[in-house]
Amino acid sequence: MKNKKVYIETYGCQMNLADSEVVSSLLHDDGYEFTRSLRDADVALVNTCSIRDHAEQRVISRLGEFKRYKSNNPEMVIGVLGCMAERLRSKLLDQLRLVDIVVGPDEYRKLPGLLGAAFDGEKGIAVKLSKVENYDDIIPLRTDGVSAWVSVMRGCDKFCTFCVVPYTRGRERSRTLHSVVREIEQLFDRGFREVTLLGQNVNSYRDGEHDFSDLLMSVAHIDPKLRVRFTTSHPQDMSDKLIRAIADYDNICSYVHLPVQSGSDYILELMNRTYTIDHYMKLVGKITSTIPGVALSTDIIAGFPTETEEDHQATLEIIKEVRFDGAFMFKYSPRENTKAWNMGDDVPDEVKTRRLNEIINLQRSISLEINKQTIGKSFEVLVERTSKKSDSYFMGRTDTNKTVIFPEGDYNVGDYLNVKIYDANSATLFGHVVTRQGWVDVRIAVEA
Ligand code: SAH
Ligand code: SF4
Numbered sequence: 001m002k003n004k005k006v007y008i009e010t011y012g013c014q015m016n017l018a019d020s021e022v023v024s025s026l027l028h029d030d031g032y033e034f035t036r037s038l039r040d041a042d043v044a045l046v047n048t049c050s051i052r053d054h055a056e057q058r059v060i061s062r063l064g065e066f067k068r069y070k071s072n073n074p075e076m077v078i079g080v081l082g083c084m085a086e087r088l089r090s091k092l093l094d095q096l097r098l099v100d101i102v103v104g105p106d107e108y109r110k111l112p113g114l115l116g117a118a119f120d121g122e123k124g125i126a127v128k129l130s131k132v133e134n135y136d137d138i139i140p141l142r143t144d145g146v147s148a149w150v151s152v153m154r155g156c157d158k159f160c161t162f163c164v165v166p167y168t169r170g171r172e173r174s175r176t177l178h179s180v181v182r183e184i185e186q187l188f189d190r191g192f193r194e195v196t197l198l199g200q201n202v203n204s205y206r207d208g209e210h211d212f213s214d215l216l217m218s219v220a221h222i223d224p225k226l227r228v229r230f231t232t233s234h235p236q237d238m239s240d241k242l243i244r245a246i247a248d249y250d251n252i253c254s255y256v257h258l259p260v261q262s263g264s265d266y267i268l269e270l271m272n273r274t275y276t277i278d279h280y281m282k283l284v285g286k287i288t289s290t291i292p293g294v295a296l297s298t299d300i301i302a303g304f305p306t307e308t309e310e311d312h313q314a315t316l317e318i319i320k321e322v323r324f325d326g327a328f329m330f331k332y333s334p335r336e337n338t339k340a341w342n343m344g345d346d347v348p349d350e351v352k353t354r355r356l357n358e359i360i361n362l363q364r365s366i367s368l369e370i371n372k373q374t375i376g377k378s379f380e381v382l383v384e385r386t387s388k389k390s391d392s393y394f395m396g397r398t399d400t401n402k403t404v405i406f407p408e409g410d411y412n413v414g415d416y417l418n419v420k421i422y423d424a425n426s427a428t429l430f431g432h433v434v435t436r437q438g439w440v441d442v443r444i445a446v447e448a
């Protein structure tokens with residue numbers, strides 16, 4: 001569509017960020033241009049998340065704000081994409097009259113057609129899930145940068161009883177190793193220095209010939225200057241081979257996100273997480289003894305149906321035992337049509353809030369202790385951008401995924417630096433640059 005401008009806003013997980021880049025690529029090929037301002041937009045798209053009620057409410061109130069722009073520009077086409085589109089379907093068109101099109105995660109190829117029809121006043125909906133769609137042939141449209149998110153599989157077959165993802169994203173399917181590697185080679189040539197391989201459960205990655213550790217190692221081989229990260233590993237099926245690969249490759253980052261969800265075996269069973277705390281602790285033991293200096297993070301849900309005070313104490317215990325570097329912590333939010341929906345929602349909101357706060361405070365104090373131990377040590381840091389708070393500071397991350405702030409200097413985004421830490425809080429390390437790494441020189445020497 002010539003001269004039409006698209007505005008896209010993205011909510012939810014990194015998978016959605018990656019999908020917005022696929023959507024941008026499809027629309028770019030159809031002749032659309034992009035704008036960062038809603039005021040200039042002919043098309044406004046929101047890529048949405050359904051994981052918790054709060055995530056959906058945010059989008060609904062944001063769409064309320066879109067009304068103002070649409071009344072100034074009645075021709076504007078408004079589209080809802082992503083997980084809410086899949087979950088709520090035609091309800092979105094019925095209930096939010098300003099919405100023109102609703103497109104689920106497996107139907108983005110239909111967007112150009114649906115938008116074309118919408119300019120002629122026709123509302124449209126496409127929400128079929130697919131067993132095969134993985135957008136393997138589409139090169140996501142990314143702005144240049146240092147870090148890229150690369151989707152390596154879609155969907156989820158785990159059916160944790162609290163979770164909407166298997167319903168909004170459909171069945172598991174993987175891209176081929178060769179297509180992922182080709183995409184990342186091109187990213188490296190464009191200057192990207194870090195990739196995060198994405199899947200709801202990367203341990204079930206299979207392309208017929210290769211498993212996830214094969215993929216991870218192939219990506220790590222692209223260049224020693226490329227940092228490789230991944231998310232998420234399900235604790236049930238993280239293989240020894242994968243742990244070995246993280247330990248053996250310098251450029252596969254020593255950081256594992258391993259959601260535990262609860263410290264109580266009883267609750268884990270109700271959640272259909274398919275592992276016990278004993279299994280989880282053995283896995284953590286294997287990871288920490290095989291990968292020196294590894295950082296671990298987790299996800300935790302407070303107030304799952306029937307959770308007792310004792311279950312909650314067990315969650316605090318596991319946090320103390322593992323000593324996670326960080327955690328994403330949530331109040332349980334019932335989702336319609338999931339199995340847990342039928343278990344009721346019997347933990348009162350004030351109890352959920354109190355338990356969540358106890359979890360957050362404990363985790364914060366552990367993160368602080370762990371981060372304080374970095375003071376006086378030096379780490380290799382990849383420079384990502386100027387600091388949000390001040391132009392005279394840069395921000396980068398350690399291999400273990402810790403954010404580091406350090407003064408600006410004679411170096412660029414994408415450089416590797418050695419940074420010595422002089423202070424830390426529970427979320428951030430502060431340091432001085434010690435030396436630049438010899439990487440660049442070594443490579444020039446090799447190529448010459
Ligand atoms: N596939 C990933 C997680 C995807 S969702 C995994 O299995 O780890 C991210 C996190 O959101 C989950 O780990 C869980 O902690 C949280 N979450 C999912 N559904 C939720 C719900 N109904 N209420 C509260 N938190 C939820
Ligand atoms: Fe949801 Fe469980 Fe799948 Fe993660 S593994 S996306 S929590 S169903």
Ligand code: F3S
Nearest residue numbers: 012013049050051083
């Ligand atoms: Fe949300 Fe869908 Fe991701 S529900 S967390 S955007 S897969």
